[in-house]
Amino acid sequence: MKALCWEGAGRVRVESVPDPKILNPRDAIVRITSTAICGSDLHLYDGFIPTMAEGDILGHEFMGEVVELGHEVTSLGVGDRVVVPFSISCGNCFFCEKDLWALCDNSNPNAGMAEMMNGFSASGLFGYSHLYGGYAGGQAEAVRVPFADVGPLKVPDDMPDEKVLFLSDILPTAYMAAENGNIQPGDTVAIWGAGPVGLLAIRCASLLGAERVIAIDRYPNRLRLAREAKAEAVDYRAVAEVTETLKEMTGGLGPDVCIDCVGLESYGHSLDAFYDYAKTSLFLATDRTHALRQAIVACRKGGTVSIPGVYGGLLDKFPLGMAFAKGLTFKMGQTHVQRYMKPLLERIRKGEIDPTFVITHRMRLDDAADGYAQFKLHQDECIKIVLKP
C-alpha cells in the first residue's frame, strides 16, 4: 500500500510499504477514507520530537472502513464506518476505567523507554515517536488499529467524512482544552494560537459558557476565521506587549482562563523568544515556550492555564514564582479522545458545532509531502489539510 513516511527532519515522502496485518486478537484493519495533517505532525516534521525512526508511517487523524478483525473484536463488523481516536487504549486498566485514556498503562510497547525519559509511560499513539510505541499511522491506505473493541467509534452513514473526521483528535482536543479551563459564566478566555486546535477551542469555549473569547496569532486568515467564530482577535506582532494588551482588554484583571494552543514551537520577537530560539538551536533546551510564558503572565489571579499544545522536553525560564504568587491552576496533557467522541458526535449531529470550517485544503495522499511543506510554510493560507487515499 501507499503511506506517508518520515525520513528525517523536514523530509517526508509517500512510499510503497507492506500492507498492515492483524497482530493481536483485539486488532482491526481499517481501510482509510479520509485522514488529516495535524500541528503535532509538524513537530515531528520539524524534528522537535525525539525517538523518531526513518521509515515511520505518520498520521493520527483518520477514519475509514473496517476490512478485517481480530477474533476478540465482536463490537465491530467488517464494513463498519469508523473514526479512530489517536490514543491507543486498552479500556481495562486503572486509567482507562477512570476515563484517562491517553494515560493507558497497557498500550505502549516501549513503556520501558518512556519510563526512563518521563518516569512513567503514557498510552501508545498512532504515527508518533517511538517513546509512544512507534505505531504505524494513518496517512496511508490502511492501518492496523489495536484495541479496536474499545477505540473506534461507528459513525452514521448520513454524516460525511469531513464532518466527523476531527473526532479523531482536534475537536476533542479543543473541547478538553476548554473543559480543562474550568470556564465559569461571565469568564473571558484567551487562546494563544489560531490554528485548527485554537479555532475549534474558540467554539468550544463559547459552548461551555465563556462570555468573551480572545484569540492571539499573527496570520490574517487565521485571525479572520477567529473573528468569524466570534472571538476578538489580537495580532501579536502588531501590539507592543501581548500581556499588556490583554490586561487593557480585560479591565486590568487579566483573562480568567488562558489556553496555549501553540505548543513547543511558538514564535515571538521579544528578547525571551530570541533567547529560546538561540537555546533550542544550540540544543541547550528542547522547547520554545514564548506563548506559554505569556499565558502565565497574562492570566488573572486564581485563574486557570490550560495547555493542549504539546511539549516534549525541558523548559527554560518558566515563571513558576509568578504562577505561585498568583495561585494559578494548570491543566494539560494529551487528549482523552475516547471520553469525548460520543458526546461530540451528538453535538455535531445537533448542529451545535461544525468543525469543517477549519478545512482549507483537500489533497490526494500522493501529494501529502507537498501538503506538509505548504502547512508548515502557511502557503496559500493553509490551515487544515484533509488527505484522500
Added chain:
Amino acid sequence: MTTTLTPGSPAARYREIEETRGEASDVNVGEGERLACGIGGAALALYGIRRDDWGGAALALLGGALLYRGVTGHSEMYEALNVSTAGKSRAGWSRDVHRGLKVQKTVTVNRSPEECYRFWRDFENLPRFMRHLESVQVLDGNRSRWTARAPLGTVSWDAAIINDVPDELIAWRSLEGADVDNAGSVRFRPAPGNRGTTVTVELNYEPPAGRLGVTIAKLFGEEPEQQVREDLRRFKQVMEAGEVATVQGQPSYHGRD
C-alpha cells in the same frame, strides 16, 4: 562501623542513603563513568553538531549532557531517577560475587488476587510474559522443567514449588544439578483502594562457585532489573488487556537500507 544490618532492612537502606549522601553531596557519578562520560560526551557532541539532522541534534544534546556529567561528576538524570553509581549499587537489585543476584519488583494489576494467582500458578503460562523463558513444562503437581533462551542455545533446569498459599503466595526453587541455582517467589496482596492486586516478585540467582556472574549474564543480559520489570509489565498487560502490546510485524519503509 561494625554492626551488621540485615540487607534490605529499613536500617540498612537508610545507611546506604546516608553513605552515598555523606561523602560528596553532589557527586552521583562514579569515577570510571565520569571519565567515559567526558570523553564519549565530547565525541558525541562534536559528531552530533556536525550532522545537521535531528539524529545529530539528539546526539549533540546527549553528548553535551554526558560531557557535563563527566566534568562535574553530577548527572541531573541520575538525580531525577534517584540513582547513584558513585556509591552503592541501586536499590532494587544487587549483584556481588558472594551473594549472586537478587531482584525485587512490584506492579499493581487491575484484577483480583485470585485471578492473578490462578494465572501464575499455571507455570505453563509463564513464557507468555517472561521473555527469556522458552517453555515451562509441568512434570507433576510440584515439579516443573524450565527452559530459558540464552545467547548460545538454551539452558534448562528443574524446579519445585516450595511454598504455595492459594491467592497469596507462590515460591519455587531450582533442584539439585541446576546450571544456575535459583529461587523465586511472587506475592499477591489486595491493593489499597480497590485497585486490584499488588504483585511483588523476588528472584534470587546464585551461581556455583567459580562460574560467577557468567551464567547470570547469559540469562539476564546486563540489566536484570529492567528485565524483571518488563516481565511484570507483560504480566499486567496479559491480565488486564488480554494481550501484550506490540508493533512487531507492522509496516514501515525500509527502502534505502
